Amino acid sequence: MSATSTFIQIAWKNTWRNKRRTILTLCAIVFGSWLMVAGIGMGEGFHNAWIRNALKVHTGHINITAPGFRENISADRYISDINQVLSAIKDDTRIKAYTVRVKALGLAYTSHGNTRVIINGVLPSLELSMTNLTRCILEGKFFSDDHTNRIVLGEKVAKNLEVGLGDKVIIRTMSLQGEISGGAYRVSAILRTGVPDFDSTFIYIPISEAQHLLGYEQNQANEIALWVPKRGDVGNVRDELRRTLSGTGLSVEGWKEVFPELWQWVQMDDAFLYITVLVLVVIIAFGILNTLLMSIFERIREFGIMTALGTRPGYLILTIITEGIFLGLIGLILGIPLGTLTNWILSIKGIDLSAYSELLETFGAVDPVLYSEINFFSIWYPTVVVFLTVLLVSLYPAIYAARLRPTEALRFH
Amino acid sequence: MEIINAVNLVKIYEDKGVPVMALSDVSLTINKGDFISIAGPSGSGKTTLLNIIGGLDAPTKGRVYLEGEDLTRMSPSQLARLRLNKYGFIFQSYNLIPVLTALENVEYVMHLQGVPSQERHRRATEILDEVGLRGMYNRRPDHLSGGEQQRVAVARAVVAIPMLVLADEPTANLDSATGERLMDLMARLNQKRGITFLFSTHDPMVMDRARRLIRLKDGRIVGEGNADRG
Structure with missing residues (x-):
């Protein structure tokens, strides 16, 4: 076992040193990533349904x-x-x-x-x-x-x-x-x-x-x-037709140009979704930062010992970032499947918005039951966002610990 | 053979803006195989001197040479490497890594040194047996008594066969019988393995066991000699 694996082992043990605190932090990450996956899946599903419904009335893609x-x-x-x-x-x-x-x-x-x-x-x-x-x-x-x-x-x-x-x-x-x-x-x-x-x-x-x-x-x-049912194809088909029909002088436009109000509405809704995601990211970030900082202040003397014994600062950084990664990974391993399961259920059962049908009618003959969508984006996006957040918030406590002078750390009580 | 040569060490701390002289013109040499005690009351500069010799702290003035190399000119990473390969540390309050077992604590330094797994395990169990902790390899520090923890700390300090073991008041938190057994252990390791020990203390029993005694007072060396003449 190399020194790196020793520090990973230490990080794992430290993660479970204060079980209650770790579980509380994990709850925040699980809850946050769950909501992110479900939120993005619902947002995507609803957008696509609204776009489909609105364009199905007349405009097309x-x-x-x-x-x-x-x-x-x-x-x-x-x-x-x-x-x-x-x-x-x-x-x-x-x-x-x-x-x-x-x-x-x-x-x-x-x-x-x-x-x-x-x-x-x-x-x-x-x-x-x-x-x-x-x-x-x-x-x-x-x-x-x-x-x-x-x-x-x-x-x-x-x-x-x-x-x-x-x-x-x-x-x-x-x-x-x-x-x-x-x-x-x-x-x-x-x-x-x-x-x-x-x-x-x-x-x-x-x-x-x-x-x-x-x-x-x-x-x-x-x-x-x-x-053109696949949203990703619309731009390509439009551009290819523009090239093919360039000699005719005809105008080839996508639905975003033909129906800008719908596109603006989708963008606005996306912005709300991203603000929600940002709030969740902040919740997760503070959860992890709090756990790591508490854990580091409890262990300053320990870091002093490790430094005194000849541990290079890089290993301390590795240990603390690994602790953050463990928290993030466990949270994601639980949160992403929960979110995906929620999306799956909502993609079958949907959410009945018939009470708001008048509002929905603004965008055409809309099915009042809106369905979530399970797509790769709803999985990788929260995963990457949470993982990067974990890495970023782990960095400060890691650098803080690595920069401690051993004599000061050893005197710390 | 001289391994440490500390020359005209001065250490001034700032305490709430007020300069405090912790060491004042301290010079000292340590030879291979020495079993030295630095004695003095609290605040006399014992720990400061050990920290400077161990490369944990830098002097305000003066030089520390380890086998001719000047520690005071080394970078933090060079010092970290030096502490890993040349020193062993024993602290007053044991300072084991709490999430690791006794065996893992002893293996820790060898991990950093890149000692292969089997060799690491052999040496760690051997030294734990030698300090009287056979059968306690897998106990974590919170399941060991103070004396047992300090023995693990001694095992950790000597397992990599360092050039010098620095022990800061190693018996301060132990009862007298346990403290005496610990001194027996360190003396045995000194004699059997030729490991050099430098420990700070204000415990007369520890002073008695040292072969060389240096007395510090107010940051100055006020006396030096054999323990029985101390």
Whole structure:
């Protein structure tokens, strides 16, 4: 056994010298790392659910439009050849669904009233495979690909127009040629997404009808939205498409650009999570620092003896840092599995937030039961943070002990 | 053969801003095989002198040579190496490492020296047997009496066969019979193994056992000679 292993042995024995104090410190580390793992898992799970839910209503993960279309919806900003875009995405297995939309501002009216709307011309087989609009249907049924003259309204649009299923709604908009165009449609479904702007302005009609209203040809549309389920793939797919479509002049944007409010909210929530983690780290740090300092002040005379016997200061530092590492390791060995178990349970059972459903509806048709996520980040991040914290807080007492002069330490009572 | 030569040692402490002369122009030589007692009342500078000779403290003035090497010019790490390889220390209040057993305490210094495991164990058990602690190898200090603890401390001090063992009032916390047995042990180790001992004391029994007695008073050597003439 080398001298190093002797000091590790001494450190282990010292760790258990005052069992009660060690157990109390371990409780703080276990509790802290448990909360960190569970907190990060829940945070990640909730974020992903909120992002997924919000993007599932309409936006998707990636939007391809004519430049400036998102800021200014106008008939003359259109994708002139959607097949060119579709051929660029068709073999990409990271893209699980897509939809093509013809979009325009317009006016909807009935004999009872009128309201400004955003017209969405869609092919239901594509639109409903990418979005969760089917879940948002309040009444009726979304029209199918072969239907014509059908319309699906947001709940508040229907309310403003005072229409119900089967009623007729007139739509008017400005065509590419600058002429007023319009058509009459029967209400086939009414949607409630929970997003106020959406429910009060969005209407869906068959894509062929919208193309006709705007004077577009069959291969012309305004927006192609893509669904890329793995968050880590979104940036890569976006960048690759930007390169592939660079000659077309089309704008390829990720959801963070299209839906900045959601991204800001996620970042804000992340900031709260990190503040919570920081508080936990401080609790753990003080717990360990307290234990180590108490233990060192109790042993100053002992360090004097060890130094007098010829122990190099480096070995004293090693001993004390090892004591800290033992505390950290034991705490993590207990805390990380507890946190992971909590995440696992919450990933199956979830947390029912239906009491706050109105608040959650801000971000779309949200499942009120939120599920935690077990991912590598929720394990390695607390492990690294706690371990580094332990190392850092062990350093001060270690250096303090190593710098003691043997004669002073030997006189210490 | 001279192993220690302390020349004109002066040590001045600051006590609440007031300078206190702990040693004043102390010179002394120690030869191999010596069994020396430094005697004097409390505050006479015995411990200070031992600490300076042992490289635990530096003099304000003066030099300490160990086999011709000047300790006062050495760095802390050089001094640590010197203490490890050349000195053995016995303290008044035993000062064993409480989390280690008697055997581990004795092996401690040899660990630092890098002595192989089997050799370490052989030497540690041999010396523990010699100091009368056979069968107590695995007892921790809190399960040993004061006398037993001090014997472990003696075993720890001599196991690596140091050039010089410095013992600061080794019998101060022991009853007279235990103290006498400890002195027997140290005398035996001195004679049998040729280990040089320098101990401080104000115990007349210890003074009587020394072959050379140096008397300190107020930081100065006031007398030196054989113990029986002390």
